[in-house]
Amino acid sequence: MLAAVALGGGAGAAGRYGLTLLWPAAGGGVPWSMVTVNAVGCGLIGVLMAVVGERPGTHRLARPFLGTGVLGGFTTFSAYAGAFEELSGAGRGAAAFSSLLITPLLSLAAVWLGWTVTRGILLRRRRPLPPAAAPGGPAAPAGSRDGAGP
Amino acid sequence: MNWLLVIAGGMAGAPLRYLTDRAVQARHDSPFPWGTLTANVAGSLGLGLLTGAVLAGAASQQLALLLGTGLCGALSTYSTFSYETLRLAQQGARLPAALNVLVSVVAALGAVxxxxxxxxALWA
Structure with a gap:
């Protein structure tokens, strides 16, 4: 269990480091690579937790390896807090507060979206739609995300 | 070499967060995610110490990669924080969910x- 978390954490941290090398923060601006890392990681944990919750057959190490390890190591709270300190210390108040607000807003929206969409898809797959009640065409198109049934 | 430092730090930080979370969550029975909050505050405190030490010339860039990007980066987490906030909100605990966001942000900033x-004070 701990080994799975450690391996995942190393991979996640490397992914985050790689992204900041490819996309370095512009001096004095909002560190978009940090914002993106956190928002993407939050969207993916929403997907993962919906899969783990709706599919009991998921491998027992999926959550510690992918969730606690990879995504936990990929996303970071310290760099988020550190960015505020760095930017505000450099007199870049607007960028500091933008980063402070945008990161949690995007991340919380992403985890909600990832969880909701994935769970909707899994529930739809598990329970085929009942025959359309109303005549005159299908009640819900196949790609629709809502109307997943009771 | 830099990659190895980040990976080694991450391989230590993530299990440290897992163990911190387990130890903290075993000590109370509220649904509030104190464990993740503790890991995030600890990671932020560590990063603040480290960036201060680098600025003062007391720590190298390599140490910053190992302990800052790797260890503190993986000890702290945004994904678990946001998922736990979502769970609180879904369980109807809207106030604790909002407080988790507010307290996490304020405490991590304070820690940095x-x-x-x-x-x-130590190295400058």
């Missing part, structure tokens, strides 16, 4: 500032 002030 404290860490860098401490580093300044």
């Amino acid at each position: 500032l404290l860490g860098s002030a401490l580093a300044g």
Whole structure:
């Protein structure tokens, strides 16, 4: 269990480091690579937790390896807090507060979206739609995300 | 070499967060995610100390990659924080969910500032 978390954490941290090398923060601006890392990681944990919750057959190490390890190591709270300190210390108040607000807003929206969409898809797959009640065409198109049934 | 430092730090930080979370969550029975909050505050304090030490010339860039990007980066987490906030909100605990966001942000900021002030006092 701990080994799975450690391996995942190393991979996640490397992914985050790689992204900041490819996309370095512009001096004095909002560190978009940090914002993106956190928002993407939050969207993916929403997907993962919906899969783990709706599919009991998921491998027992999926959550510690992918969730606690990879995504936990990929996303970071310290760099988020550190960015505020760095930017505000450099007199870049607007960028500091933008980063402070945008990161949690995007991340919380992403985890909600990832969880909701994935769970909707899994529930739809598990329970085929009942025959359309109303005549005159299908009640819900196949790609629709809502109307997943009771 | 830099990659190895980040990976080694991450391989230590993530299990440290897992163990911190387990130890903290075993000590109370509220649904509030104190464990993740503790890991995030600890990671932020560590990062503040480290950036302060780098600024003062007391720590190298390599140490910053190992302990800052790797260890503190993986000890702290945004994904678990946001998922736990979502769970609280879904369970109807809207106030605790909002408080988790507010307390996490304020405490982590305070920890970074404290860490860098401490580093300044120690090494500057």
